[in-house]
Amino acid sequence: MQITLEIPDHLLPPQQDKTSLAQQLKLHTALLLFQAGTLSRGAACEFAGIDIYSFLAACKQYRIETISTDIDEIEAEVTRFKQLRAAA
Template sequence: MMEEVLTIPVSREIRTMLNRTPAELARDMRLYASLMLFRLGKLSSGAASEMAGIPRVMFLDLCDEYGIPISQIAPEDLRREVDNE
């Protein structure tokens, strides 16, 4: 699959505040965007990990680190499903 390059303007002041090189900031933004899109249900964990450029297992570990649930099933729905089987 051919990748497209997106350009996001970020001021030098912001980069300085974040203390990141352009390459580090680009990597961080890919990761944070993929985490958010996964959290919103816009991407699967596989697609989000691909977007972030990291293995799926590492992506799921980062979800845990950032408090992002890896399942969209509410606990009460899961209990109902288990009770009905």
């Protein structure tokens, strides 16, 4: 799919070409969609057109959590571990 945006020239950062602006917009959109839970890490990388390491670096730069573990999941894992340990 292709989407066209109309951005007034005077709002563009100086010295930035259209290709780098498009890449930056794709990355920021991917970051926001990942942060919202709409895209997985892999899908966000594909959306932005970058590798996982670059994506994780961008997440770190913008302080976006890359691992989200629910407290209930952690408690379930601890309970399961205790049960396995007691059974041994």
